[in-house]
Amino acid sequence: DNVLVEVTGLTKYFPIASGGLFRKKVTELKAVDGVTFAVHQGETLGLVGESGSGKTTVGKCVLQLHRPTSGEVIFKGHDLASLSEKQLRAYRPKLQVIFQDPYESLNPRFTAYDIISEPMKLHGATRTECRERVAELLNIVGLAPYMAERYPHEFSGGQRQRLGVARALALQPEFIVCDEPLSALDVSIQAQVLNLLDDLQRQFGVAYLFISHDLSVVRHISHRVAVMYLGKIMEIAPRDTLYEKPLHPYTQALLSAVPVPDPRVEAKRQVILLPGEPPSPLNPPSGCVFHPRCPKAFEACSSVVPLLNDDRDAHFVACLLYKSSWP
Numbered sequence: 001d002n003v004l005v006e007v008t009g010l011t012k013y014f015p016i017a018s019g020g021l022f023r024k025k026v027t028e029l030k031a032v033d034g035v036t037f038a039v040h041q042g043e044t045l046g047l048v049g050e051s052g053s054g055k056t057t058v059g060k061c062v063l064q065l066h067r068p069t070s071g072e073v074i075f076k077g078h079d080l081a082s083l084s085e086k087q088l089r090a091y092r093p094k095l096q097v098i099f100q101d102p103y104e105s106l107n108p109r110f111t112a113y114d115i116i117s118e119p120m121k122l123h124g125a126t127r128t129e130c131r132e133r134v135a136e137l138l139n140i141v142g143l144a145p146y147m148a149e150r151y152p153h154e155f156s157g158g159q160r161q162r163l164g165v166a167r168a169l170a171l172q173p174e175f176i177v178c179d180e181p182l183s184a185l186d187v188s189i190q191a192q193v194l195n196l197l198d199d200l201q202r203q204f205g206v207a208y209l210f211i212s213h214d215l216s217v218v219r220h221i222s223h224r225v226a227v228m229y230l231g232k233i234m235e236i237a238p239r240d241t242l243y244e245k246p247l248h249p250y251t252q253a254l255l256s257a258v259p260v261p262d263p264r265v266e267a268k269r270q271v272i273l274l275p276g277e278p279p280s281p282l283n284p285p286s287g288c289v290f291h292p293r294c295p296k297a298f299e300a301c302s303s304v305v306p307l308l309n310d311d312r313d314a315h316f317v318a319c320l321l322y323k324s325s326w327p
């Protein structure tokens, strides 16, 4: 079918040194531990989880901004993880990123024109081509052409994020990692940027990996949603299936904390409180990594690692309550 990016068994371990000069110990922080998913052409896959769940690291590994420790990232039939930096250059234009804080990711000494045209210049565009394309891109993201001469501090937060979007679009990408693109913005501005991303997808058929801790935002924009906890994917399903019939106890707890607009449903909502904090990825629990906090844990959960498998029609879950997850 129309798979654009296929990630298989992705891991990213960071070595962490501890102890003194003579008793140095190196442990591994398992930021991402065996993650598998696919993103289709023109699709948005939402990736949700609390901070520290590894979702940003997944995004960076897909783009090869972090080199994975192991696993494959297949883009149009080529495993990006096995390519050299030089070979990767041919794919960079097609894979772009929009960051959380537009202000931090934009060079304050560059004008909007410089910022948007920079990737084009690197790929050999002429001055005239840059001028025309920058004007076109500003128009596409809803900014006026005269704003090309302005500096980042002369834009509002929402406008800066539009600038970030224009830069990401400059080289006609097929895949964009959006890493918490709304969390630095006011709620009223968030909806505008979400609608812009939606429009661009319809217009250009670009696919998104949309990383966020905000379940309402993810619900709005995603076709399918994956839930991460402690470096692993717990559940993946089509958006409405996941929000209406979550199978994994962790997803059920996350969703129970989100207010529902329908007052009749809201009146019956019961928040599932999880005990404790997520454990450290330096020393993840045995078996199901969620077992120390899971309200439905049973004996096998502390020793058997559940597999992420298809339980019902395109609904993948990693939990031993379901037969499909048993090894």
Ligand code: SF4
Residues within 6 Å of the ligand: 248, 249, 250, 288, 289, 290, 291, 292, 294, 295, 296, 297, 298, 301, 306, 318, 319, 320, 321
């Ligand atoms: Fe809970 Fe066990 Fe399922 Fe893990 S495998 S989510 S601990 S019931």
